[in-house]
Amino acid sequence: MPHSWTRRDVLKGALLATAGSLVASPSRKPANAAATAKIRYIDIHTHLGAFYPGRELTAEGLLQFMDEHGVERACVLPLISPESAPVAQPTSTALAAFKQFPDRIIPFCAVDPRGVTVPPQRTGHIAGVKGLVDILRRYQEAGCRGIGEHKTGLPFDATQNLYLYEAATEVDLPILFHLDDLRNPDTPGLPRVERVLKEFPKLPLIGHAAGFWASICGAATNADFGRYPEIPKPVEPGGALDRLMEKYPNLYGDLSEPGGEKAIARDLAFGREFLIRRADQLLFGTDVLMPEQKIPQFELFESLNLPAEVQRKIYRDNALKLLKLETKT
Ligand SMILES: [Zn+2]
Numbered sequence: 001m002p003h004s005w006t007r008r009d010v011l012k013g014a015l016l017a018t019a020g021s022l023v024a025s026p027s028r029k030p031a032n033a034a035a036t037a038k039i040r041y042i043d044i045h046t047h048l049g050a051f052y053p054g055r056e057l058t059a060e061g062l063l064q065f066m067d068e069h070g071v072e073r074a075c076v077l078p079l080i081s082p083e084s085a086p087v088a089q090p091t092s093t094a095l096a097a098f099k100q101f102p103d104r105i106i107p108f109c110a111v112d113p114r115g116v117t118v119p120p121q122r123t124g125h126i127a128g129v130k131g132l133v134d135i136l137r138r139y140q141e142a143g144c145r146g147i148g149e150h151k152t153g154l155p156f157d158a159t160q161n162l163y164l165y166e167a168a169t170e171v172d173l174p175i176l177f178h179l180d181d182l183r184n185p186d187t188p189g190l191p192r193v194e195r196v197l198k199e200f201p202k203l204p205l206i207g208h209a210a211g212f213w214a215s216i217c218g219a220a221t222n223a224d225f226g227r228y229p230e231i232p233k234p235v236e237p238g239g240a241l242d243r244l245m246e247k248y249p250n251l252y253g254d255l256s257e258p259g260g261e262k263a264i265a266r267d268l269a270f271g272r273e274f275l276i277r278r279a280d281q282l283l284f285g286t287d288v289l290m291p292e293q294k295i296p297q298f299e300l301f302e303s304l305n306l307p308a309e310v311q312r313k314i315y316r317d318n319a320l321k322l323l324k325l326e327t328k329t
Pocket of ligand 1 (some may be wrong): 177178
């Protein structure tokens with residue numbers, strides 16, 4: 001909160017918050033401070049539950065984190081595939097949090113496409129792409145705005161994953177995916193991701209994690225897909241992310257977790273230019289999943305002194321647009 005705020009502004013803000021209107025309104029800040037006022041974040045990536053035993057993040061805990069860091073709304077992403085978390089975090093948890101805090105929580109849903117059966121097989125309980133569409137529509141009607149975190153042990157363009165991408169396109173929900181050397185794996189240059197971008201041009205694909213963000217660098221290796229870079233580490237030109245974002249406007253980057261942070265921090269000069277160059281396709285996120293988690297993104301991005309319009313797009317406007325959320329600002 002800028003120190004130029006008066007006590008009256010703060011009180012007014014508290015009243016607005018109580019009334020359920022949690023979006024900054026022009027009346028909450030002095031007119032001459034508009035340019036320097038803090039942009040309230042939309043966090044594209046959070047999790048509820050106990051990823052680590054005894055470190056459960058509850059909806060109340062998440063709200064406390066959001067209030068401490070100026071996050072207006074947060075996407076809660078279920079984790080249901082066996083490769084995604086030690087204990088599954090179901091879509092019902094995200095929906096319950098949304099019911100409790102409808103102005104602050106944006107629920108996502110997850111379906112593991114390995115549940116799909118294509119007749120005459122009898123391997124799963126979801127009847128083909130249509131079965132997936134039925135499930136996704138039910139989640140959508142309950143309030144879900146996106147699919148994810150999509151984090152399976154299948155190659156990124158495995159046949160069953162393609163069923164999910166087809167169903168996602170049909171229900172018109174973006175999909176947020178994890179990509180490293182084991183989960184939805186791909187190889188340097190991201191050929192599997194490119195195949196999907198080409199095959200599903202209307203599907204917004206939001207990538208994150210070590211393999212996705214290693215691909216900011218033209219010299220990314222297979223080993224880099226399973227680890228984070230040492231800081232500092234110069235970014236070599238010719239990275240797959242720049243090439244694919246240029247060619248496919250449906251590719252987005254989720255800047256959460258160490259992958260997103262280190263992609264920018266490893267080479268601050270390149271990172272700053274990348275954020276500016278790809279400002280329409282990048283989304284602020286934390287991947288907060290336990291209490292008292294340190295999130296370096298807040299300070300890192302602020303330290304880069306990015307143009308105000310770039311901050312606004314990355315911190316909130318791109319997410320609002322992508323998730324089709326009416327903006328009250
Ligand atoms: Zn992830």
